[in-house]
Amino acid sequence: xxxxxxxxxxxxxxxxxxxxxxxxxxxxxxxxxxxxxxxxxxxxxxxxxxxxxxxxxxxxxxxxxxxxxxxxxxxxxxxxxxxxxxxxxxxxxxxxxxxxxxxxxxxxxxxxxxxxxxxxxxxxxxxxxxxxxxxxxxxxxxxxxxxxxxxxxxxxxxxxxxxxxxxxxxxxxxxxxxxxxxxxxxxxxxxxxxxxxxxxxxxxxxxxxxxxxxxxxxxxxxxxxxxxxxxxxxxxxxxx
Numbered sequence: 657x658x659x660x661x662x663x664x665x666x667x668x669x670x671x672x673x674x675x676x677x678x679x680x681x682x683x684x685x686x687x688x689x690x691x692x693x694x695x696x697x698x699x700x701x702x703x704x705x706x707x708x709x710x711x712x713x714x715x716x717x718x719x720x721x722x723x724x725x726x727x728x729x730x731x732x733x734x735x736x737x738x739x740x741x742x743x744x745x746x747x748x749x750x751x752x753x754x755x756x757x758x759x760x761x762x763x764x765x766x767x768x769x770x771x772x773x774x775x776x777x778x779x780x781x782x783x784x785x786x787x788x789x790x791x792x793x794x795x796x797x798x799x800x801x802x803x804x805x806x807x808x809x810x811x812x813x814x815x816x817x818x819x820x821x822x823x824x825x826x827x828x829x830x831x832x833x834x835x836x837x838x839x840x841x842x843x844x845x846x847x848x849x850x851x852x853x854x855x856x857x858x859x860x861x862x863x864x865x866x867x868x869x870x871x872x873x874x875x876x877x878x879x880x881x882x883x884x885x886x887x888x889x890x891x892x893x894x895x896x
Contacts, residue, residue, distance in 0.1 A: 661800040688850050697781065716763065
């Protein structure tokens with residue numbers, strides 16, 4: 657089993673699974689369909705490549721919330737034009753974002769060729785990558801590596817990636833992992849409209865429900881651990 661680990665920590669992110677028309681919501685953590693869409697863009701797949709999407713859907717998916725961030729509501733206006741090009745009207749849209757959030761996303765598979773392709777898609781993408789919407793780029797440290805373990809086991813033990821200021825405010829932290837239902841027998845199950853069948857703009861985007869489980873874990877504060885390890889009780893005494 658190989659697992660690719662990604663860190664999503666851009667200033668703004670948006671991961672909606674139930675948005676329609678002028679109001680665009682975001683979920684509290686990244687959607688599998690959104691991440692699959694990002695990887696598909698990195699691979700250079702067309703929106704109508706349903707076979708390619710189905711192959712990417714075979715990846716097992718899990719995400720850990722390292723820093724939940726805060727919800728932000730954006731007042732946004734847009735212009736609508738008639739089919740002949742004449743101006744029609746200006747209308748208001750409402751967009752929701754997560755700000756200052758940090759997530760660890762794990763994608764695992766037995767197919768090492770597919771894992772290699774996913775790695776290439778995020779390290780040398782064909783199209784620009786973004787965190788849910790085109791105006792939201794990822795950070796340079798997004799790719800954290802490929803590991804020889806399953807997604808949930810990796811997220812249970814990997815170092816806390818929250819910002820230093822956030823870790824100082826939270827000494828012992830309870831974190832939550834949300835994973836494909838097939839990856840864990842523990843936790844509460846919830847349903848999201850989160851398996852993508854097509855991103856086509858011609859026939860319309862199509863999604864079906866996906867079950868995921870929520871798992872709570874505790875990680876020791878990385879800042880506290882570093883301070884303990886670096887502390888030298890006799891450092892001020894000197895050599896004499």
